Amino acid sequence: xxxxxxxxxxxxxxxxxxxxxxxxxxxxxxxxxxxxxxxxxxxxxxxxxxxxxxxxxxxxxxxxxxxxxxxxxxxxxxxxxxxxxxxxxxxxxxxxxxxxxxxxxxxxxxxxxxxxxxxxxxxxxxxxxxxxxxxxxxxxxxxxxxxxxxxxxxxxxxxxxxxxxxxxxxxxxxxxxxxxxxxxxxxxxxxxxxxxxxxxxxxxxxxxxxxxxxxxxxxxxxxxxxxxxxxxxxxxxxxxx
Amino acid sequence: xxxxxxxxxxxxxxxxxxxxxxxxxxxxxxxxxxxxxxxxxxxxxxxxxxxxxxxxxxxxxxxxxxxxxxxxxxxxxxxxxxxxxxxxxxxxxxxxxxxxxxxxxxxxxxxxxxxxxxxxxxxxxxxxxxxxxxxxxxxxxxxxxxxxxxxxxxxxxxxxxxxxxxxxxxxxxxxxxxxxxxxxxxxxxxxxxxxxxxxxxxxxxxxxxxxxxxxxxxxxxxxxxxxxxxxxxxxxxxxxxxxxxxxxxxxxxxxxxxxxxxxxxxxxxxxxxxxxxxxxxxxxxxxxxxxxxxxxxxxxxxxxxxxxxxxxxxxxxxxxxxxxxxxxxxxxxxxxxxxxxxxxxxxxxxxxxxxxxxxxxxxxxxxxxxxxxxxxxxxxxxxxxxxxxxxxxxxxxxxxxxxxx
Numbered sequence: 001x002x003x004x005x006x007x008x009x010x011x012x013x014x015x016x017x018x019x020x021x022x023x024x025x026x027x028x029x030x031x032x033x034x035x036x037x038x039x040x041x042x043x044x045x046x047x048x049x050x051x052x053x054x055x056x057x058x059x060x061x062x063x064x065x066x067x068x069x070x071x072x073x074x075x076x077x078x079x080x081x082x083x084x085x086x087x088x089x090x091x092x093x094x095x096x097x098x099x100x101x102x103x104x105x106x107x108x109x110x111x112x113x114x115x116x117x118x119x120x121x122x123x124x125x126x127x128x129x130x131x132x133x134x135x136x137x138x139x140x141x142x143x144x145x146x147x148x149x150x151x152x153x154x155x156x157x158x159x160x161x162x163x164x165x166x167x168x169x170x171x172x173x174x175x176x177x178x179x180x181x182x183x184x185x186x187x188x189x190x191x192x193x194x195x196x197x198x199x200x201x202x203x204x205x206x207x208x209x210x211x212x213x214x215x216x217x218x219x220x221x222x223x224x225x226x227x228x229x230x231x232x233x234x235x236x237x238x239x240x241x
Numbered sequence: 242x243x244x245x246x247x248x249x250x251x252x253x254x255x256x257x258x259x260x261x262x263x264x265x266x267x268x269x270x271x272x273x274x275x276x277x278x279x280x281x282x283x284x285x286x287x288x289x290x291x292x293x294x295x296x297x298x299x300x301x302x303x304x305x306x307x308x309x310x311x312x313x314x315x316x317x318x319x320x321x322x323x324x325x326x327x328x329x330x331x332x333x334x335x336x337x338x339x340x341x342x343x344x345x346x347x348x349x350x351x352x353x354x355x356x357x358x359x360x361x362x363x364x365x366x367x368x369x370x371x372x373x374x375x376x377x378x379x380x381x382x383x384x385x386x387x388x389x390x391x392x393x394x395x396x397x398x399x400x401x402x403x404x405x406x407x408x409x410x411x412x413x414x415x416x417x418x419x420x421x422x423x424x425x426x427x428x429x430x431x432x433x434x435x436x437x438x439x440x441x442x443x444x445x446x447x448x449x450x451x452x453x454x455x456x457x458x459x460x461x462x463x464x465x466x467x468x469x470x471x472x473x474x475x476x477x478x479x480x481x482x483x484x485x486x487x488x489x490x491x492x493x494x495x496x497x498x499x500x501x502x503x504x505x506x507x508x509x510x511x512x513x514x515x516x517x518x519x520x521x522x523x524x525x526x527x528x529x530x531x532x533x534x535x536x537x538x539x540x541x542x543x544x545x546x547x548x549x550x551x552x553x554x555x556x557x558x559x560x561x562x563x564x565x566x567x568x569x570x571x572x573x574x575x576x577x578x579x580x581x582x583x584x585x586x587x588x589x590x591x592x593x594x595x596x597x598x599x600x601x602x603x604x605x606x607x608x609x610x611x612x613x614x615x616x617x618x619x620x621x622x623x624x625x626x627x628x629x630x631x632x633x634x635x636x637x638x639x640x641x642x643x644x645x646x
Binding site: 084086116 | 517523531
């Protein structure tokens with residue numbers, strides 16, 4: 001679905017991305033891993049239109065595309081969930097899901113329609129929230145992550161990018177979120193997950209793309225790869241051998 | 242005696258055993274009630290009524306309560322404006338000065354230049370909106386902290402007011418003019434009761450209609466008993482208020498104006514896209530920005546509503562005094578308005594609170610002040626008690642605030 005070739009980006013003297021290639025297909029979870037400074041975040045920002053690459057050839061559905069702004073990415077159907085989630089804690093789940101895209105007639109909020117859609121969407125993703133009308137401040141970290149991911153699906157995107165979705169979560173909540181990512185794949189979405197946690201990555205991804213110092217350092221099929229090989233690619237230990 | 246004790250003891254224990262889990266389960270609810278609802282304020286009002294009612298026979302008399310209702314409108318409306326900026330996590334320290342300036346502008350136009358009262362009022366309100374626009378632009382485009390912008394407004398607009406007043410220092414509004422008689426207009430009992438019936442009827446109809454809409458959409462609905470409690474509660478409160486006020490001079494028109502503004506703004510805030518965005522910006526401005534909300538525009542609208550409501554409050558104050566003078570909108574107007582908003586439950590940290598905070602907060606402050614005046618308490622003590630009430634309200638707000646990283 002998404003195909004990137006030759007992504008290059010320089011910040012001053014730092015070569016953040018150097019001729020990166022990346023492919024993500026529909027119904028596939030691709031994990032993007034790498035050490036700090038490997039270029040994961042920059043690559044994601046290029047895809048989501050936040051950062052302009054110096055050079056890049058990007059194709060979406062086989063058509064060449066250019067991302068000038070986050071809006072372009074959204075129009076194409078690429079939705080990004082950032083690590084800080086960007087939820088309004090004082091608002092309830094329904095309000096957060098529809099933030100900026102409120103259903104309305106003239107200017108009056110369609111409370112019933114929005115709550116119905118929220119409940120249906122949460123149920124279809126098997127996300128359990130005690131009360132969709134309670135403020136997000138009362139939810140657990142995993143529930144908030146689930147709300148943020150669910151919100152990303154509201155615009156019916158075709159590709160979802162998740163930035164460190166399990167970083168701040170406990171064991172059980174991590175399991176919930178990983179299961180949710182699996183359900184995104186089952187819906188036929190292309191999913192790109194950035195993570196530091198190799199155990200989570202192995203549990204949820206189909207393919208693992210490793211970046212190191214702004215370069216491609218490996219593209220593995222998860223089920224056929226040992227953790228050692230991935231760690232080796234991340235740290236560059238393989239180069240020395 | 243021992244027999245009774247033996248008899249009662251198991252029962253008591255059983256009761257305690259039965260109650261303890263209930264209390265434990267209720268704990269989050271109590272915290273939620275203390276922070277999310279008006280419960281603490283309403284309890285506070287009840288305590289105030291009991292304490293001052295027992296100390297002074299006059300406190301709960303129809304005449305005194307009617308005076309309270311009459312006094313609330315002006316500063317209460319200004320407090321309503323303060324809530325609009327508090328919801329955004331901002332502050333407006335200029336509301337007192339703006340109320341004074343706009344009141345003076347209206348009076349000068351009406352008295353010195355013979356402008357029609359309606360036009361003079363409209364001009365004063367427009368000036369309020371323009372001042373708010375200026376504040377909003379300074380906060381959003383020049384990125385000045387609202388504290389500083391409105392602090393300079395506090396001083397500057399008062400200066401302009403004094404300039405407009407000129408040497409005389411006081412301008413009287415004609416007692417029989419439209420503006421002054423605004424504060425001396427009372428709803429006839431028949432009309433007051435009709436208004437009560439209309440409000441309760443509309444409320445009940447809206448609750449029933451929205452309940453049916455939710456049921457049709459397969460959403461959980463409010464239980465019938467709770468629905469009856471809510472409608473009945475509103476009816477009891479309104480009937481009590483109108484009975485008391487009608488026993489004296491009637492429902493003051495200015496109080497009706499204030500009450501309507503409170504209800505109208507609450508509906509706008511909770512049921513329109515614009516209101517939702519004010520809460521969103523106050524809760525997490527960055528999240529709102531990323532969701533495509535024009536945060537600058539929302540902030541500017543917030544400051545404009547604050548100054549506009551301040552202008553309306555100033556007009557109501559001038560009407561009640563039938564004059565404007567150098568202390569119009571000065572001294573403690575700002576402090577009382579901000580204190581009322583916070584005491585009523587609007588959070589200083591943004592994103593939380595409803596417009597009813599203005600009504601409840603001003604009621605608490607006026608009742609305490611009024612009660613102590615009746616008891617001939619010295620103003621020194623009054624200041625300290627008012628400060629204590631405000632500190633308590635802010636403490637509740639701060640404790641209730643979720644810890645942020």
